[in-house]
Amino acid sequence: MFSVAGKVAWIDLSNKTVILESTESYKNFIGGRGVGSYLVFKEVPERAHPLSPENIITFNTGPLTGTLSPSSGRINISTKNVATQGISFANAGGYFGPEMKYAGFDHLIIQGKAEKPVYLFIHDNIIDIKSAENIWGKDVWETEELIKEELSDEKIRVAAIGQAGENLVTMACIMFDRSRASGWGGCGAVMGSKNLKAVVVRGKGYLELYNPESFMDYNSRIWERILNTDTIRLFHEYGNLGTSGAGGIFGNLAQSVRNMEDEIWEAEKTLKMREIIFKEKYEERKLADFCCPINCSRFYHIKEGKFSGHKLEALKTNVYRAFGTNIDLSSREYILLANEMADRYGMNCDSLSAVVAWAIDVYQRGLIDEEITGGLDLQWGDGDLQLKLFDIIAFRRGFGDILAQGVCRASQKIGRGTEKYAMHVKGHGICEQGIRSHKGWALGIMTSPIGGGHLAGAPNTEQRRLSPELGMHYFGVPTAGEPTVYEGKGKLVAWFDKYKAIADIAGVCLFATYWMDISFIGPNDFAELISDATGEKINGKDLLELGEKVVNIEKAFNTLHAGFTRKDDRPPYKLTEIPISSGEFAGERLLPDKWEKMLDEYYDSHNWDIKTGLQTHECLENIGLHDIKNRIEKLGKLPSQEVNCCKKVTNQ
Ligand code: SF4
Structure with a gap:
C-alpha cells in the first residue's frame, strides 16, 4: 500500500496488550473519519457508557496526512460522544498526524482502562505503555514539557488532556501540540476515563507515494490556486480573525452575543476587538500547521498590564466569540487569558462558553440565585468571573460540578425554567454566529x-x-x-x-477546501491527489x-x-x-x-x-x-x- 504507514494498532489498556493489523483491512473507508466512524459503529455496544472501558477512542490519519498536499496535518478522533451519547468525531491540526504515520501507524484504537495513569509512547513501530502517575494533575502545557524532559526529546509530538479530562468534564477535549484542539464530544473525558493522560509520537520513517511525479505536479497547481486568492490574503494579513473575526475590517459581522440572545454586538465593543489591534499589539509571529499555505494561527505576547508576560498561540474566531461576545466581555487581555486557561485545562471553547453564558443568563433573569451559584455574583462582561468559572468547572468544585456536566444536563438538573435558555443541539452546547440569518x-x-x-x-x-x-x-x-x-x-x-x-x-483541514473558497480543494482534486498518492484509482x-x-x-x-x-x-x-x-x-x-x-x-x-x-x-x-x-x-x-x-x- 502507498501513502500509508501500513499498520493499525489495537491497544487494550486493561490488559496492557497491543495487537497489530494491516491498514489494508480498512481500505473501503480510505482513512481518517471514514475508518474512525466505521470502527466506533462496529466496536462500541449500544449499552456502553461513553466513559466506560467498553467505549473506544480512535486516532485516525488519512491518505494525504503527512504528504505535501496543502494543510495535510490533520488527525481525526472518533469515539462515543459524552454529551449526546451518539457519535463524536473531531480533528486537530499541528504536527501529530504526520508524525504518527512516520512512527509507523495509520490508526490507533484504544480500549479498556488502565489501572493507574499512563501515557502511550509510539516511536518507530514500537508502542510503549508508560506510567503517567507523576504527570496526572498537570495541565496540558506542563504535561508536554514534563514528557519531553522525561524522554529527552524536544521533537516528540504530544496529544494530552488537562485537568478537565482527568475530572471527566463533559466539555474536555484533547490538545495537540499544546494549542490545537480536537474539541467535540468530550473526547478528553473519554481519555481521562481510561486513565490515559497522553499519546506521544515520534517517527523517523517516511511515506512512499504511488506516483510522486504526477502527485507533485497536480499538488503544485493546487498550491498556486490557493495562494492566488483574496481569501488567502486575508488569512495572511490577520490570521483566522481575518476572514470572519471581529468585523473591524468588514463592518459589523454577526456574532453570538450574551448567550446567543442576539447576533450584533455594540459597536464600541466590536471596535476594541478589531483584527488590526490584535496584530499590532500582541502578534509576535505567524504560525502554520504541517504543510499549510494558509497560516491561520498567530503567536501572541501580552507585553503590559495585569497579564504581562503571557505568551500563547491564539486567537481563533470561535474563541473570540466564545470567551468574548457570548460573555459580553470586551477586554482583549481577558479573552486571551481565557484562551490560555481553556488550552491548559483542555476544554472545548464552544461548549464551555455555552454553559458559562447560560449560567450568567439565567442568573440575570432571576431563575437561579447565589444559593445555587455558591455565592458567585454572575455578571456579564466580568473577565475574572469567567476565569473563576473555568477553574471550578475543570476541578468540579461547588457550582462548577453542575456546570461540568454541560449546558443541557446542568439546565435539566437545576430546572426552574432554565432549560429554555440552554443553547445546545442534541445535548451538546453550541456557540455560533449568523445562525438566525444564514x-x-x-x-x-x-x-x-x-x-x-x-x-x-x-x-x-x-x-x-x-x-x-x-x-x-x-x-x-x-x-x-x-x-x-x-x-x-x-x-x-x-x-x-x-x-x-x-x-x-x-486528512486535510477544511480551510483548504471548497468550504472556505471554491478555488480551493474540491472533490475531483481530492480524487486526483488520493489516486496519485495511493495508486487506488478513484x-x-x-x-x-x-x-x-x-x-x-x-x-x-x-x-x-x-x-x-x-x-x-x-x-x-x-x-x-x-x-x-x-x-x-x-x-x-x-x-x-x-x-x-x-x-x-x-x-x-x-x-x-x-x-x-x-x-x-x-x-x-x-x-x-x-x-x-x-x-x-x-x-x-x-x-x-x-x-x-x-x-x-x-x-x-
Ligand atoms: S488553515 Fe489553520 S487550522 Fe487549518 S491547517 Fe492551516 S494553520 Fe492549521
Missing part, C-alpha cells in the same frame, strides 16, 4: 451528527454570497449564496455533509458516495445509541423566538414552518424518511450498508414500509 448554515449546525458545530454539513456559501450561477454550477443550488432563503438549503447541506466527510477522510463521484456512506454510518450510530429523530434536528427556543435586533439582518430568526420544509428537503436529499428523519430500507440498501440496515431493523428503528410509501407520495 439558513443553510443553521441547518448544517442543527443536523450535525455530533451535536451542533459547523464542521459537518454547514456550508460557507452564504457568508461568501456565492452567485446563483456558481451555486448552480457547483452544487445544483442557485440560492446557495443567499443567506435568508430557505429553499435549496436542504439539498446544499446534504451535499456539504458528504463533501466535508471527504476532507476528514483524506474519482470525485466515488468519493462523494463514500462520504454519503460514512454520514449514514454515523446517522445509524445515533439512531441506535441515542435514539435521535426529526425532533432532535430542530433549533433551540432563542433562535426561533428572539430575532436579531439590528443591522443587515434585523428581524431575522428561524421560522418554525419554514424550518420544517427545509428539513423535508434535507431528509429527501439524503433519501431518509421525511416523517421521522430516520434512514430508510431503500437508502441503506442503495449505498450497500446491508448489515447496518439489518441491525437497525432488528431493533425496530427503521421506519416501516408503510412510512416509506408515504414518503414517496409526499415527494411526488
Whole structure:
C-alpha cells in the first residue's frame, strides 16, 4: 500500500496488550473519519457508557496526512460522544498526524482502562505503555514539557488532556501540540476515563507515494490556486480573525452575543476587538500547521498590564466569540487569558462558553440565585468571573460540578425554567454566529451528527454570497449564496455533509477546501491527489458516495445509541423566538414552518424518511450498508414500509 504507514494498532489498556493489523483491512473507508466512524459503529455496544472501558477512542490519519498536499496535518478522533451519547468525531491540526504515520501507524484504537495513569509512547513501530502517575494533575502545557524532559526529546509530538479530562468534564477535549484542539464530544473525558493522560509520537520513517511525479505536479497547481486568492490574503494579513473575526475590517459581522440572545454586538465593543489591534499589539509571529499555505494561527505576547508576560498561540474566531461576545466581555487581555486557561485545562471553547453564558443568563433573569451559584455574583462582561468559572468547572468544585456536566444536563438538573435558555443541539452546547440569518448554515449546525458545530454539513456559501450561477454550477443550488432563503438549503447541506466527510477522510483541514473558497480543494482534486498518492484509482463521484456512506454510518450510530429523530434536528427556543435586533439582518430568526420544509428537503436529499428523519430500507440498501440496515431493523428503528410509501407520495 502507498501513502500509508501500513499498520493499525489495537491497544487494550486493561490488559496492557497491543495487537497489530494491516491498514489494508480498512481500505473501503480510505482513512481518517471514514475508518474512525466505521470502527466506533462496529466496536462500541449500544449499552456502553461513553466513559466506560467498553467505549473506544480512535486516532485516525488519512491518505494525504503527512504528504505535501496543502494543510495535510490533520488527525481525526472518533469515539462515543459524552454529551449526546451518539457519535463524536473531531480533528486537530499541528504536527501529530504526520508524525504518527512516520512512527509507523495509520490508526490507533484504544480500549479498556488502565489501572493507574499512563501515557502511550509510539516511536518507530514500537508502542510503549508508560506510567503517567507523576504527570496526572498537570495541565496540558506542563504535561508536554514534563514528557519531553522525561524522554529527552524536544521533537516528540504530544496529544494530552488537562485537568478537565482527568475530572471527566463533559466539555474536555484533547490538545495537540499544546494549542490545537480536537474539541467535540468530550473526547478528553473519554481519555481521562481510561486513565490515559497522553499519546506521544515520534517517527523517523517516511511515506512512499504511488506516483510522486504526477502527485507533485497536480499538488503544485493546487498550491498556486490557493495562494492566488483574496481569501488567502486575508488569512495572511490577520490570521483566522481575518476572514470572519471581529468585523473591524468588514463592518459589523454577526456574532453570538450574551448567550446567543442576539447576533450584533455594540459597536464600541466590536471596535476594541478589531483584527488590526490584535496584530499590532500582541502578534509576535505567524504560525502554520504541517504543510499549510494558509497560516491561520498567530503567536501572541501580552507585553503590559495585569497579564504581562503571557505568551500563547491564539486567537481563533470561535474563541473570540466564545470567551468574548457570548460573555459580553470586551477586554482583549481577558479573552486571551481565557484562551490560555481553556488550552491548559483542555476544554472545548464552544461548549464551555455555552454553559458559562447560560449560567450568567439565567442568573440575570432571576431563575437561579447565589444559593445555587455558591455565592458567585454572575455578571456579564466580568473577565475574572469567567476565569473563576473555568477553574471550578475543570476541578468540579461547588457550582462548577453542575456546570461540568454541560449546558443541557446542568439546565435539566437545576430546572426552574432554565432549560429554555440552554443553547445546545442534541445535548451538546453550541456557540455560533449568523445562525438566525444564514439558513443553510443553521441547518448544517442543527443536523450535525455530533451535536451542533459547523464542521459537518454547514456550508460557507452564504457568508461568501456565492452567485446563483456558481451555486448552480457547483452544487445544483442557485440560492446557495443567499443567506435568508430557505429553499435549496436542504439539498446544499446534504451535499456539504458528504463533501466535508471527504476532507476528514483524506486528512486535510477544511480551510483548504471548497468550504472556505471554491478555488480551493474540491472533490475531483481530492480524487486526483488520493489516486496519485495511493495508486487506488478513484474519482470525485466515488468519493462523494463514500462520504454519503460514512454520514449514514454515523446517522445509524445515533439512531441506535441515542435514539435521535426529526425532533432532535430542530433549533433551540432563542433562535426561533428572539430575532436579531439590528443591522443587515434585523428581524431575522428561524421560522418554525419554514424550518420544517427545509428539513423535508434535507431528509429527501439524503433519501431518509421525511416523517421521522430516520434512514430508510431503500437508502441503506442503495449505498450497500446491508448489515447496518439489518441491525437497525432488528431493533425496530427503521421506519416501516408503510412510512416509506408515504414518503414517496409526499415527494411526488
Ligand atoms: S488553515 Fe489553520 S487550522 Fe487549518 S491547517 Fe492551516 S494553520 Fe492549521
